[in-house]
Amino acid sequence: MKKVLMKGNEALAQGAIDGGCRSYFGYPITPSSEIAEYMARKLPLLGGVFLQAESELAAINMVYGAAATGARVMTATSGPGMSLKQEGISFLAEAELPCLLVNISRGGPGLGGIQPAQSDYFQATRGGGHGDYHIMVLAPNNVQEMMDFAIEGFALADHYRIPVMIMAEGTLGQMMEPVIQRESVPLLTDKPWATDGCKNRKPNIINTLHLSPDVLEQRNMILSDKYQEIKRSEKKAETFMIEDADYIVVAFGLLSRVAKKAIMELRQQGMKMGLIRPITLWPFPDEVIHQAAPQVKKFISIEISMGQMIEDVRLAVNGMAPVEFMGRIGSVPSPQEITRRLAQMVEGEIK
């Protein structure tokens, strides 16, 4: 019985535990709540801390406190909760505190609905809070990746001292697939900057207030250099049949799997379609799109939003080809629907 049938949310929580997370602070919200429930069951047995805070604001500041001590810590929520956490995320980014943030996305704006969405793309990739900062954003597309990206997320967070977000549609959090559990990583990593008791060293201070303009600018330079390094090293995308493609679909998350089905169907009908699936949403994998652009007749960004990632696709294409959009709100479109609409877009082109 090696394989376990897990919900995306459960797999993510187990991955976080395997990645060394022993502290969870959060406030439940559909469709993310199974992450909190899983942690509430498991962490006390492992000597960890699970705390349901009085609000999202409290939870994210508890994450700040725990991360400052060097603990591997996480929080999970959905769009409305992530909005509330933005101030704290800006603080975490400036203090360079590693942590895992999870957005199991539902439709907005406002309270919106509970159905799956990708409409928090701007919030996640542009830095939803104040100031010049970025966080890394990973977009899994199956339940095994929910687990694996949680493990990887903590490693990236510690390596770059940066908050890492996993963003997945509500459906991916709720659906079940068989997964293989991974080996646990060693719990302790060396964090000489952490405020973990200053025995035989000078005190470490973690602070985000820089009243001197020179110091503030210097801090921004340091962060900017780090973001450039991450852009150089960590862009990640999956490609499918793009070598000879006339038309390239760009889609992330669970939706990329549906898009792939549609592309296979259209290939059988003789249309040369390909797929680029961004795995890191920030840093956005612009080079793979840029390199493909000269040979491509059209890019089509498919999203469960009114069109957000399309702006990054356009920046990557940089005018070399038209970029069109196909979007739905409130549900994951079926492969048949995507096939039909892609075929219409392509036929319009041929005529």
Add this chain to the structure above:
Amino acid sequence: MGKITIFSGGFGSGKSEIALNYALAKHTHDHQVILADLDFVNPFFVSRDLKDSLLQKGIKLLSPEGDLFFGDVPQIPPHMISYLKQDMNMVLDIAGDEVGALVLGYLSQDVKNRDYEFLLVLNPYRPFARELNDVLNLKNKLEKASRLHFTGIVSNPNLVEETTEEIIAKGHRRVVDYATALDLPLRFLTVEEKFFAAFSPEYKSILKKITLYLRPHWL
């Protein structure tokens, strides 16, 4: 005489698929089956998604109404109790874990006045059904929340698309052990249609074939 059949269990144990299949199968024998979708925990992969095809087949669906059809608040369908008091065949699809079973606590008195089966659905490949201790714990919590005692077990061993005959056989043996330990009769073994023939000789009396209605077809 109508009967109430209740499917309860852990999150993701297969309750909704089994309740749907059970209601659809029963409906061919009896005049009317009412399916009550009492999953208020969240609106993903719930039996009310099949509202239109259930109606077409003449099965009455009781579920949260209006916008709450897509909601996650405990809205008990308005006619629930009046139907429970009548003599009809009802299938109750309950949300997972003790959180989901809480609604049964409220309805339990009306259920107890009727002929009913309260079935614990177990898939031993789910994280909290892999060890006997977890299953015992789950059973106790569900019974406490629902104020009902289980009358039987449904064995639903599967890894969805990765299910094989071996996976089913191995998982089912585990569930048989659970049933023995819990001192509950094994009422059904549920398998997808493609595995039905292979298990039919050995498990004829308890074997039920199920179609996965809620699974996205593009997986």
